[in-house]
Amino acid sequence: MDTAQQELTAAEQKTGIELSGSQAVLEALIAEGTDVIFGYPGGAIMPIYDALYDYNDKLNHILVRHEQGGIHAGQGYARASGKVGVVFATSGPGATNLVTGLADAQIDSTPLVCITGQVFAHLLGTDAFQETDVINITTPVTKWNYQVTDATEIPEVLAKAFYIAKSGRPGPVLIDITKNAQFQKFEYKGYTPCKHIRSYRPKPIVRREYVEEAARLINSAKKPFILWGQGVLLGSAEQEFKTFVEKSGIPAAWTILGAGAIPTTHPLNVGMLGMHGNYGPNVLTNECDVLIAIGMRFDDRVTGRLDKYAKQAKVIHFDIDPAEIDKNVQTTVQVWGDCKETLPILTELIEQKQHTEWLAKFNEFTRQEVEAVIKDELFPSSEELTMGEVIQQVNELTNGEAIIVTDVGQHQMVACRYAKFNNTRSNITSGGLGTMGFSLPAAIGAKFGAPDKEVIAVIGDGGVQMTIQELGTIMQFNVGVKILILNNQFLGMVRQWQELFNDRRYSFVNITSPNFVKVAEGYNIPGQSVNDRESLKSALKTMIEHDGSYLLEVMVTKENNVFPMVPQGCSVSEIRLS
Amino acid sequence: MTTHIPNPEKQEYNITVYTENQIGLLTRIAIIFSRRKINIESLNTSPSEIDSIHRFNIVITESENVVSKVCRQIEKQVEVLKVYYNTNEDVIWQEMALYKVPTDEIAEKAIVERLLRENGARAVVIRHDYTVFETTGHREETDALIHKLQPYGLIEFVRSARVMIIKDSEGFNRKLREFESQEPGHEVVENEYLNSADKVFTM
Numbered sequence: 001m002d003t004a005q006q007e008l009t010a011a012e013q014k015t016g017i018e019l020s021g022s023q024a025v026l027e028a029l030i031a032e033g034t035d036v037i038f039g040y041p042g043g044a045i046m047p048i049y050d051a052l053y054d055y056n057d058k059l060n061h062i063l064v065r066h067e068q069g070g071i072h073a074g075q076g077y078a079r080a081s082g083k084v085g086v087v088f089a090t091s092g093p094g095a096t097n098l099v100t101g102l103a104d105a106q107i108d109s110t111p112l113v114c115i116t117g118q119v120f121a122h123l124l125g126t127d128a129f130q131e132t133d134v135i136n137i138t139t140p141v142t143k144w145n146y147q148v149t150d151a152t153e154i155p156e157v158l159a160k161a162f163y164i165a166k167s168g169r170p171g172p173v174l175i176d177i178t179k180n181a182q183f184q185k186f187e188y189k190g191y192t193p194c195k196h197i198r199s200y201r202p203k204p205i206v207r208r209e210y211v212e213e214a215a216r217l218i219n220s221a222k223k224p225f226i227l228w229g230q231g232v233l234l235g236s237a238e239q240e241f242k243t244f245v246e247k248s249g250i251p252a253a254w255t256i257l258g259a260g261a262i263p264t265t266h267p268l269n270v271g272m273l274g275m276h277g278n279y280g281p282n283v284l285t286n287e288c289d290v291l292i293a294i295g296m297r298f299d300d301r302v303t304g305r306l307d308k309y310a311k312q313a314k315v316i317h318f319d320i321d322p323a324e325i326d327k328n329v330q331t332t333v334q335v336w337g338d339c340k341e342t343l344p345i346l347t348e349l350i351e352q353k354q355h356t357e358w359l360a361k362f363n364e365f366t367r368q369e370v371e372a373v374i375k376d377e378l379f380p381s382s383e384e385l386t387m388g389e390v391i392q393q394v395n396e397l398t399n400g401e402a403i404i405v406t407d408v409g410q411h412q413m414v415a416c417r418y419a420k421f422n423n424t425r426s427n428i429t430s431g432g433l434g435t436m437g438f439s440l441p442a443a444i445g446a447k448f449g450a451p452d453k454e455v456i457a458v459i460g461d462g463g464v465q466m467t468i469q470e471l472g473t474i475m476q477f478n479v480g481v482k483i484l485i486l487n488n489q490f491l492g493m494v495r496q497w498q499e500l501f502n503d504r505r506y507s508f509v510n511i512t513s514p515n516f517v518k519v520a521e522g523y524n525i526p527g528q529s530v531n532d533r534e535s536l537k538s539a540l541k542t543m544i545e546h547d548g549s550y551l552l553e554v555m556v557t558k559e560n561n562v563f564p565m566v567p568q569g570c571s572v573s574e575i576r577l578s
Numbered sequence: 579m580t581t582h583i584p585n586p587e588k589q590e591y592n593i594t595v596y597t598e599n600q601i602g603l604l605t606r607i608a609i610i611f612s613r614r615k616i617n618i619e620s621l622n623t624s625p626s627e628i629d630s631i632h633r634f635n636i637v638i639t640e641s642e643n644v645v646s647k648v649c650r651q652i653e654k655q656v657e658v659l660k661v662y663y664n665t666n667e668d669v670i671w672q673e674m675a676l677y678k679v680p681t682d683e684i685a686e687k688a689i690v691e692r693l694l695r696e697n698g699a700r701a702v703v704i705r706h707d708y709t710v711f712e713t714t715g716h717r718e719e720t721d722a723l724i725h726k727l728q729p730y731g732l733i734e735f736v737r738s739a740r741v742m743i744i745k746d747s748e749g750f751n752r753k754l755r756e757f758e759s760q761e762p763g764h765e766v767v768e769n770e771y772l773n774s775a776d777k778v779f780t781m
Contacts, residue, residue, distance in 0.1 A: 121771035198761045200656045323650035
């Protein structure tokens, strides 16, 4: 059987050509420019996989080892490339295994289209084999979801799915397709991408008067401070943002999902916000007079205690999602809209300035932080290795050009704090959901999304054991990701909290690991483990220079804490250096 | 032990939601409340004057701060057209109630006419075995008739959700009609196979 033609003749568009629902799904993916699918087959999605057999030359399918790995790979792909990640899973357990990834993508605004097989439409509600109510299970963790029971709906529903996933504030979409609809033959009349849904307004209309009001506040500010988040990346507004920052001369700090929108070394980039962010940005949040938030959502890990957060400041909030404005922090001026549109208007209206004295204050805090924390972390005098010095060595070897994909916990905070990012979309991490096990599969996806980049998965000894099965995917498809395990033999972040707040009552944070190098060897992935400073640099060099995947385990000091830290329930200005 | 402290800022809010007719949208809206552990006190959903556009009326007791945030979350849903929230002062609202009582009891013992007149009720059905009364009004009014009919062997009672009209709703109907005429809504696709299990080949 020949695969269907994507481009139909005029006559065919009128009368249609006979296709199955499954073929229509694949035609839609091709039309949307999908170049890779992460998936796992099973009973209820077999017709789609059968059709895929004939589309092998047009669609690259990556067989993962677990559906959670599949969806995290889809996320990594989307985050690295800016395109929609596509994931296939079967019904029942296949679909429920997607839930963590959906929740992660929902809270981190990652565009995904997940296609799940479902039992035959006549079996719905009968507790059929591998039947779960996937639509209702995934409703809270999807931007949109829909169940298809009739093949004729497929082209339009998939067009809507892609449009909804990527437009406005992006998010995950799940389409559940019953098996009968996958088999069903129908008159396919071509694929029309969706550009509009009458009930859906992806971007609010920009109201210039609010931008003008924001500009007036900024122009009169003595100590203005910019906070930016992933919205700048999602809106592809990095250049517009940089122009705004440079003209305004205002110090700017980032949420972890915003990292890389302007380079780490940019003179106005004053560092990271939040619980383990930099000293100055946290303290001076409570000293600035105008706080300009762009494409960020004032997550509790960024704000600390809200009733003591920036109370002295007038707050300007730029966001594409009106539901984010005034959700956590009361604004003085709200600017709804896509920052790619609003920022140029703002830049036009503001005066060119330099806030030399104010910026010097940030630098003074940086000096104190270097003295109290950073020096010991990056250039330790102790014999044991620190996580920070590993990241520092990575910086030197990659010169900030690599994509760093982190998991969750201490290593994540250390990597986000110390990794050098020259480019946008080079820090991929599970921010909002804090999903351990994210990094390894997300790095696989990131490598497919940015094949020319060096992709380094930085993972703790805990997180790597949650999705370690994806080494199989790396092996089978020769995915050239570098795996850097920072092993402190603890669930480090929980241990840190137990040390600081639970009187060192270490409750189930001691974690034993397998011999990771041997595990990797079993998957034909070379690797080594180091625990001394002398070997570290050459080991990292070997890893980076290796053509193909490589696993490097670095044994680091066991009971190191990540500082600075805003303890839970404290204000950002109560940040501790030790 | 925790004691319940009533929040003085809380009051009844009437939320009006215009939506597409879409299977599953009720869940999508309902979980916005349940996620925050907010009790939905009354929920009415039915087609508006435009068949393809549905109107929800939802009543919750909350502070305005919470209500406004919840409404923005509802409005964010792909198939939601528009959300409004109003206090009881801003709306005219009614609930309808039906009461089934034994005809012999009510005819013999009660002064039916007075009962109906005083409560603005009317008889919907009168049979030899039972009679069904209907009344429309606020909660207190429909409650009052329960208490009056209780002694006469009330058999069954049902009350509808609240429906309400926003006092300041100039142009609603016109806007809905314009919206629909510019771009008509789609028909909902239902599962056509539930009754045809025997005819379908499965494997």
